[in-house]
Amino acid sequence: MKLNNIVADTSVSDKKTSTNLIEPGREAKVVVLQSVGYPFLCNLVENPKIEISNKELFELYAREQWEDYVVKEGSYIFDQKLLPDYAFKIVKAHPDNSKITDKTSIILMELEESSEVKKVQSSVKMADVIGQERAKTKCKIIMKYLKEPEKFGEWAPRNVLFHGTPGTGKTMLAKSLSNELQVPLFLVKATSLIGEHVGDGSRQIHELFDAASACAPAVIFIDEIDAVGLDRKYQSLRGDVSEVVNALLTEMDGIDYNKGVVTIGATNNPHLLDFAIRSRFEEEIEFVLPEENERKEILELYIKSMPLPVEADIKKLTAASKGMSGRDIKDKLLKVALHKAISEDRETVTWDDVEYSLKQHKKEKNEPKGMFA
Structure with a gap:
């Protein structure tokens, strides 16, 4: 059964047909999946929840059965071994419409639907953002870094904080970066990274940074970062914020200088941020009201x-x-x-x-x- 590039048969003939849909040598660098279940069986079958305790084993398992399949963002791919016909949505494929190989990084995202990693489509350009000249200058430096990450070495602009009055262009400027450079933009609301159970939030943050690193150069934009990066005196108000803060610190410290990944945090309330988080941003840029x-x-x-x-x-x-x-x-x-x-x-x-x-x-x-x- 095939539907909009959905693959439901693992026969060799289908693999060859799929391979012919792309240019030779167009191999997938990273594929990000989201478990869907059995969407065509409605309520006839209970959808089991997929939980991965060993990411390396899942990658080996996924590459073995889906090698040579063509992956396209928004389409689906089906398991044929442990859970026959269990569907996974292809949230991100980099490059899009490419072929899975034995070197493809395959990541199963367990973010909630509201925070699903998505490719932001925007026609916004930096020139469309009126004012905010200091922020534009910093973004130009980020653009140069994303084009040539190896040129910057340890002087790379890795973590930048945008803060200021709501509606002054913080998100708009981040979207212009992605549009002008045509690089993946991982745009998430920080509130959606807080899970229901202990460990959910930290796991989602690690998966977010894993996905960005796998398809670098890329930009991670975390809006309302104060929702998870709260100062320790406020952390008792939120369930797993403390472990989320630790996960953020680990990821922000661990980004490879030459990898080509930039994290932009955005907040209207920088004074609420945990000092450890705030200190990781090499530069804070205030977005001011227009003159x-x-x-x-x-x-x-x-x-x-x-x-x-x-x-x-x-x-x-x-x-x-x-x-x-x-x-x-x-x-x-x-x-x-x-x-x-x-x-x-x-x-x-x-x-x-x-x-x-x-x-x-x-x-x-x-x-x-x-x-x-």
């Missing part, structure tokens, strides 16, 4: 793409948006004003609409926050 000329540029950029024209003076808009991040300008100022105009069946966005959005934004800021907000 007047930058707000004007952001407004002009967004107004061009709005479905209704804006009849409001740009200088007045720039002054009114003081203290707003780029995201706030789009979502809290322009979008609210636009939706008001559309709801009232008007063909333009007026200053009255802008004043309405400003009042709503001020009201939200002044509302009391919950203790965990």
Whole structure:
């Protein structure tokens, strides 16, 4: 049975057919799998949970039965030995549409679906990020390192911390790195790395760094890193945060200088980070709120793409948006004003609409926050 490059038969003829689908010599460097179970049998068969205690043995087992298979991201591959027809989703194949060989690194990811390692598709370029010049300079250095890791040696930019007000471009800048260099970007929310049981979090972190190292050059972007890298005085509030911190320290210390892997942590609250974690970042880059000329540029950029024209003076808009991040300008100022105009069946966005959005934004800021907000 075959479906979108799904392989369900291990015959030699099928292997030859699969091999012919790729260019000669296009061998898979790394394949990251996620266990799926028996998706076509619905509830007829209980899906056993796959737990790997010995990664090396699993790799040998996987390569032996799937050697010469063509792997493509998003498709599936089936076990034919211990659990016949048990499905694995191919989360990442590097390079994509390549052939498994006896040298391919095969990793079984056990991350939750929400933190699934994914290839981020983005058209964002560094020039699209307005302001944040210091951060852009650092990213240019990272780009040079990823192109020629052996040139930097022990002076490689391995761990960098982005911090600052939400909506100022931290994630956007990381996506631009991946897009401009066409290197794998492992983008995860730190909260999704906290497992239900002791050991889950540390295991997921080790698997994340293993996957990145296997397909280097690569970038690991851990958003909201303070969720797992909490200062020790806060760790009693979260179940396995302490062992997650230790796992992060081990991985951040263990990255090979010449491997071509950069870890970028992002947080809005750097003061909450455990000192041991924070000290591992060779550089901290603060993302600041846009200045007047930058707000004007952001407004002009967004107004061009709005479905209704804006009849409001740009200088007045720039002054009114003081203290707003780029995201706030789009979502809290322009979008609210636009939706008001559309709801009232008007063909333009007026200053009255802008004043309405400003009042709503001020009201939200002044509302009391919950203790965990």
